[in-house]
Amino acid sequence: MLDTTDPVAHSVTLTPLDAAFAARADVTILHALEAAGLDIPNSCRNGTCRTCICRLRAGSVRHLVEWPGLSFDEQRDGYILPCVAVAQQDLVLEAPLARRVGVE
Numbered sequence: 001m002l003d004t005t006d007p008v009a010h011s012v013t014l015t016p017l018d019a020a021f022a023a024r025a026d027v028t029i030l031h032a033l034e035a036a037g038l039d040i041p042n043s044c045r046n047g048t049c050r051t052c053i054c055r056l057r058a059g060s061v062r063h064l065v066e067w068p069g070l071s072f073d074e075q076r077d078g079y080i081l082p083c084v085a086v087a088q089q090d091l092v093l094e095a096p097l098a099r100r101v102g103v104e
Helices: 029-035 072-076
Strands: 009-015 019-024 054-058 061-063 085-087 091-094
Touching: 009 029, 019 029, 019 085, 029 085
Parallel strands: 009 091
Antiparallel strands: 009 019, 054 091, 061 085
8 A cells, every 4th residue: 555655756557457555666666566476477576587577558767777677678568677667656557467466
């Protein structure tokens, strides 16, 4: 649940799972997602393997590494790497393989 008293927390909605969670501006989206009991495929956590790639449908993020493992075209088309990205405003992310932890 989003802590509305925290001025640096943003709401993140994952589609098509239709799950929402809060993401602080100082925590990667992947860490916030996991803390909320959600999961997406991931591996390296440093922006090179691309396993966690998602599409940003609304909002904006900032990547913490200068050259995340995304092509120019992927960046232009709205793809992000949640393992090295932080929310700068409320987000809608398309993550087809997202799931709730412990739910089959």
